[in-house]
Amino acid sequence: MSAYNMYVFGKNGLLLHYSEWNRKRRSNMTLDEEAKLMYGSLFSLKNFCRKVSPLDFKDGFMCYKTTSYMLSVLETLTGLKFVINTDLNLSGTRSLLEKIYSEVFVEYVVKNPMWQIGQPIQSELFKTKLHEVVNQHVASVQRS
Amino acid sequence: GMNPNDDGMFEFLHMELVAMLLESEPGQVSNPSKAVVSHDIERKDTGDAETTIQSITLSSMEYIGFSTGYRMVERLTKDWPRFKDELDTMKFICKEFWTSVFRKQVDNLRTNKQGVYVLQDNCFRFLAKISQSQQYIELSPKFAVYTCGLIRGSLANLGMTCAVTAEVTSPPACRFQSSEMA
Numbered sequence: 001m002s003a004y005n006m007y008v009f010g011k012n013g014l015l016l017h018y019s020e021w022n023r024k025r026r027s028n029m030t031l032d033e034e035a036k037l038m039y040g041s042l043f044s045l046k047n048f049c050r051k052v053s054p055l056d057f058k059d060g061f062m063c064y065k066t067t068s069y070m071l072s073v074l075e076t077l078t079g080l081k082f083v084i085n086t087d088l089n090l091s092g093t094r095s096l097l098e099k100i101y102s103e104v105f106v107e108y109v110v111k112n113p114m115w116q117i118g119q120p121i122q123s124e125l126f127k128t129k130l131h132e133v134v135n136q137h138v139a140s141v142q143r144s
Numbered sequence: 145g146m147n148p149n150d151d152g153m154f155e156f157l158h159m160e161l162v163a164m165l166l167e168s169e170p171g172q173v174s175n176p177s178k179a180v181v182s183h184d185i186e187r188k189d190t191g192d193a194e195t196t197i198q199s200i201t202l203s204s205m206e207y208i209g210f211s212t213g214y215r216m217v218e219r220l221t222k223d224w225p226r227f228k229d230e231l232d233t234m235k236f237i238c239k240e241f242w243t244s245v246f247r248k249q250v251d252n253l254r255t256n257k258q259g260v261y262v263l264q265d266n267c268f269r270f271l272a273k274i275s276q277s278q279q280y281i282e283l284s285p286k287f288a289v290y291t292c293g294l295i296r297g298s299l300a301n302l303g304m305t306c307a308v309t310a311e312v313t314s315p316p317a318c319r320f321q322s323s324e325m326a
Contacts, residue, residue, distance in 0.1 A: 111273040113159040113166070114280060124279045 001142050003134050004069065004085040008105070010118050011079040013039045016109075017121045019130060023085075042073060042081065062094065076101060089141075096137045104129045151247065158270060161208070162286050164200040202289055209293020210300070213241075217298035220244060230324075233302050234261050241298055259324030263295070268318035275315045284312040288320070295320055 004024075008017040015035040027034050046061040063072040065088060074082040074097035082097045082105075108126040109115050115123065220240060227233045238250035242265070252264040270287040274280055288310035296308040299322065306322040313319075 108273055111155060111159065113163045114274065114283070123275070124277055125273070125275050128276070 001089045001138055002087050003090065003138055004087070006085070006130075006134070007035060007038055007081075007083040008121070009035075009039055009081040009083070012118065013043075014118065015039075015120065016080075017126075017130075019127070019134075021134070038083065039081070042083065046075075072097060074098060074101060080105070090138065091141055092137065096134070099137075100130060100133055104133055155269070155273075158290060161200065161205055161290060162270075165202065165205055165286055165289070166283065168200055202286075205289050206293040206296075209290040209295075210297035211293075212290075213294035213297025213299075214301045215297075216244070216294075217241065217301045221302070227302070230259075230304065231255065233299070233304060234263075234322075236302075237295065237298060238263060245294065261322045263320045263322070264317065265320075266317045268312075268316050271312065271316035271318060277315070281312070281315065284315055284318075285310060288312065288318055291318075292320060295322060 003021050005020040006018070007015060010016050013036075015032070018031060018035065029037065042061065045064070049061045050057045060075055061073060063070060065071075068088070069085055070088055070090070070093070071083065071085050072093040074094070076082075080101070082101055084093060084097060086093055104126065108123060108129050109121055112123050112126070115121060121127075221236070224236075227236060234253060234255070238253050242248065242250050246265070246269045248265075248267075248269075250263045251266045252262075254262045254264075268288070268291075270291065271284060274287070275284070292308040292310050296306055299306050299308075304322075305325045307325060308320060308322045311319045311321070
């Protein structure tokens with residue numbers, strides 16, 4: 001059971017942070033290009049889902065699965081996007097993303113005055129805490 | 145019941161004071177991205193912006209802390225009996241005062257019994273969210289200036305005229321030293 005990698009996007013689509021755990025395959029793009037493609041795809045998927053939705057469109061687009069991995073997205077009310085790729089067996093990714101947003105991003109980015117609003121995250125403490133939370137989640141899913 | 149979010153306003157306000165302090169010291173934090181920050185928060189004024197934005201200095205920030213501490217201690221001590229001595233006063237600062245500001249007590253108090261007191265907070269609130277390593281170490285003292293003033297102001301109102309300094313060597317721990325002035 002594992003988490004592969006994670007993207008955090010700002011309101012305007014700028015990549016604020018990228019983390020990687022055990023990604024086994026890489027795209028033939030630079031991280032910058034990859035992030036743009038990722039953001040654009042999520043944007044299109046969200047619009048697609050909204051348009052074809054047979055019911056009220058509430059939580060937006062939340063995840064997709066392939067035969068080998070699952071992508072989960074959390075979009076905040078403020079327009080940030082937290083995106084994580086995990087294997088198909090990792091459960092509770094929604095609550096993991098919510099935890100990352102409220103306990104790591106809000107605490108260690110929003111409350112750090114050295115972070116300039118909308119700019120990529122430099123704080124080492126943020127990265128440390130993010131890895132802690134993800135590792136804890138992976139371990140707790142393994143135990144249960 | 146104290147909701148941890150209740151302190152958010154105070155933290156954010158303090159953060160902005162520090163941010164102004166960092167900005168008003170040229171060379172400390174050059175701020176190139178200010179110009180590309182998204183439009184909704186960009187300041188309207190351009191050109192002569194520098195003249196309209198009041199700069200804040202270390203001593204003015206310390207003085208804001210001083211006034212806050214001076215006033216706060218008035219309210220906190222209103223139902224207290226007299227303190228026996230200086231040590232009693234310092235214990236009050238470490239327990240009651242610190243708890244009312246930071247929701248925790250000072251972790252360690254030391255004195256040389258000649259008017260010098262060292263207060264150590266192992267997880268100082270204004271540093272806890274910023275770094276637990278040497279990153280930003282040279283900026284760390286700026287996060288303690290207001291609190292130096294808080295201590296100096298509260299002691300002043302309790303009859304101790306002191307100079308208060310802070311030292312940060314391993315964030316988020318912070319050590320405050322108060323030395324009584326003759």
